């Protein structure tokens with residue numbers, strides 16, 4: 001049994017854009033990649049802590065990767081894999097999403 005939570009404003013998210021949000025007591029990172037909405041838990045896989053210090057999305061200078069504010073580790077926007085840093089080879093956890101009438105929902109068990 002899943003509980004579903006409406007993810008707000010997904011239609012306003014631009015291609016490649018990343019936003020940090022809190023939903024259902026979860027810190028999340030949402031991005032649009034090749035037209036697909038992807039949501040990651042905003043938790044580093046090696047220390048299990050939030051990647052950003054502020055409320056803005058933690059990104060590298062060019063906005064091409066999610067970047068840990070603590071250690072500079074870089075994570076792929078497409079699959080959440082850490083490509084460099086202390087958690088290299090590990091990945092951000094992807095959330096399960098549902099789509100209903102054009103709206104995206106976070107599905108939590």
Ligand code: FES
Nearest residue numbers: 044047068071073
């Ligand atoms: S907390 Fe794990 S790379 Fe920064």
